[in-house]
Amino acid sequence: MEKFLKEFDFIVVIYKVVDNEIYFCEVSENFYTVENIAYDVIDKRLIDVFPQVIENGIYDKILNVYNTGESATFELNFGNCRYNYIYKSDEDFVKVAYNEKHLSKSEELEMIINNMNSAFAIHEMIFENGIPIDYKFIKINKSFKKITGLNDVIGKTIKEILGEDSNVWIKLYSEIFTKNKTLHFEKYSYIFKKWFLIDAYKQNPCRFVTIFQDISDAKIKERQHLDIINSTLTASYLTNREGCLVAANDKGCEYFNKTREELIGIKMSDLFPPEITEYKRKKSLEAIFTGLPVYFIDQIDDQYFENYIYPILNDNGSIEYIAIHGKNITEEENIKKELEKAKISAEKSDLLKSLFLANMSHEIRTPMNSIIGFSDILLDKNYDNTNQEKFLKTINANATHLEELINNILDYAKIEAGELDLELLYEKFSINELFEELEDIFIDINNKKNIDSVNIIFEKRDDNDLIVSDFLRLKQVLYNLISNAIKFTENGHIRIGTRLKDNIITFFVEDSGIGIPENKLKIIFDKFVQVDASSKKEHQGTGLGLSIAKSIVDILGGNIWVDSTQKEGSTFFFTLPLEESQHIKINQPIEIEYDFSNINVMVLEDIPENYSLLGIMLKSMKVKINWSVSSTEALKIFKDKSCDIDAIFIDMSLSNTNIGNFIEKLKQIDEDITIIIISVTNMINIKDIDFQIVKPITKEKISKILNQFY
C-alpha cells in the first residue's frame, strides 16, 4: 500500500466484499481530506458512507469487477472524484483508485495500462520480403514483467530473447498481418511453464499489441475438473456460479448435439426450455445455498433424466463451480413402470386365484352334495322308489356338470403349462357337421333346463365345404360360448352362425340375454373373471370358460371379441384364418399317406392292447416293427450284432422295469438309438430321451417325430 501511494498521486481505497456487501478495508491518507470526511470509514459499508452509489450504478460496477475480475473505468461522481479506475487485485479485494485531477485521455490510458493486471506489450513486426521473420519490443507494462519474469526487453527482438524458441510465437503473430486477424487464444509456453490467455491485434501496418494473463492456476483446476467429468459415464458439465458452461464431456456435447467450443460460455439456462430451466435453476440454487449435492429426476417429453448437481468449493470454502451430471434413464424408468405394472397384475391375479378357489369349492360342492344326497336316498333300504327317475336325472345332470367343471380345470392347467398347442389334432370336417353335433347337445340341455322360451338357432352353411381344424377344440369354443349364452339368457333367442370373407371365417354366438357392462367387455376373457363374482351370484361358473375359449382361438390363429349391450344381449365373435389348404372343397378329400418303410423300430410294451393300438398305427405308416414285452428281452435283441433298429418306443407304465436304468444299459450297447417315451403326462424325469409322446397316441404325433428325426 505504501509503495502504491508513493508511485501514484491518487486516492486509493481497498474494498472488501463480504456476503455481496462492499466494505471499506483500507484507504490512503489523502482520502479523508479529498472526500472531506472526519470519521474513520474502515469496516464501514460503502453505501453508508456514499449512499448515492446505488443510484448512479457505481455499487453494481464494483460488484461486477469483483465477480468477473474485469477492470473498469468510468466518469461518474464517486464522492468528490469523477475519474475512477477499478480493478481486482490478487487478493479477493477490489481496489479503487480515483483521481482528483482531470487527466488527459493519453495519461488516463497510460495509467490504465500500467495498473492493469494483464500483461501489455507493443511490438514492431520485422519483415523480410514481406514475410514476418521477427518482432521487437517497443513498450511493456509492469504486469508483463511480473508475469514473464523478463525485465530488459525494450528494443530487443524476440529472437534475441528466446532464440529458436521464438519461432512458434513469430509464426502465431504473423497471422495478424498475413491474414489480417485479431487473435484470441490460450497457449501453454514450455519456456515460461505457464498457460497464457492472449489477445493480439494490429495497431498499425507494422505494430501489434498483445495483452495476456497468466491462467495457469485456472487451467490446472480446469484440467482437474475436466478429468473428473470426463471420467463419468453421464453427460457432465461444469458451470461457473453464474451458470455459464466452462466445461463439458463428450457425452454432454452429444446430448445438445453441439461441439465443446459451441457450448463453452453459453448459459446452461439458454439450452433448455424455460419451464425446465426454472426447475433446474431452483435445484442449482439449493446446491449453492446448502453447499450439498442435489439429486433429482426430471422429464423432458417422454424421456427421463437423472441429475446430480455438485457444488465445487475453492480454497476459501466458497463455491467456484457447479458440476452437473445428467443421465438418460428412460429405459430404466420404463422397466420400473413395467415391473410395477407386472407386480400389480401379479397381485391381482393372486387375488383372482384366491377368489377362484373359494368359488371352485362352492362350484364343486353343489353338484357333489346333490349326487351324494340323492344317491343316499336311492340306496336307503326304506326307500319306496317314488320319484326314482327324477332323482336319477338330477344325479346324472349334476355328474355331467361336475365332469364339465373338471374338464375346464384340466384344460386350464394345460393352457398354463403351454401344452394345449402340442395336442392339436387337425382333421377335415364341415361346419354343418360341427353344428349338428352341437345342436344335439344343446337341444338336449335346453330340454333338461325346461326352457322353451329360448329359441336356439344354428344357421347352417349352404356350401357344406370342408375346413381343416381341430374339430374337438373348435367344438369346445362354441360349446363354452353357447353354454354361457344359455346361462345368461332367460328368453328370446340364441343364434349361432358363420360368415366367410377373404379367407377368414368368423363364427358368432348371438343372444338376447342380460348383456355385459361396457367396462367388463375386455376383461371377461381373462382367467377367473366374472361380472358377478359374489358368493350370492345367480349363475354358476368358474370364470374359466371364456379364457379357455380365447386360448384355443389364439392357438388356432384367430381372434375373439364380444359386442354387448346390457339388458339387450351379447354377440361373441371369433375368427379362424383359412389357408388355402385348410379350406377344402368336399369333393377333394385328402388322405395323408405316410411311408416310413425305411425305418425299423422296437415297441417295448407289456400290455397287448396298448401294443396293438400303436402297432396298427405304425404298420399303417409302413414302419417295420419289433415288439418286445420286457426290458431283458429288448436288451438281448439289441446285443445281437445283426440288429438294425433305429428307434425304440417305451411305454412309461411298463411294469417291473426301472426305465432310467434300462435306457442307460441300452445306450451302452447302441449309443445312436433314438429313444421315444410314451407317457400320460409330460412331467417325467428321465435322462437321455430324444422324444416324448403324451397319450393319446396319434399318427400325427408319431409322424412329427419320425419326420423330424430322419
Ligand code: ADP
Ligand atoms: P363363467 O364360468 O363364470 O361363465 P366365463 O369365462 O365363461 O366364466 O365367463 C366369464 C363371465 O363373462 C361370466 O361370469 C359372465 O359374467 C360374463 N359372460 C360370459 N358370457 C356371457 C353372456 N353371453 N352374457 C352375459 N354375460 C356373459
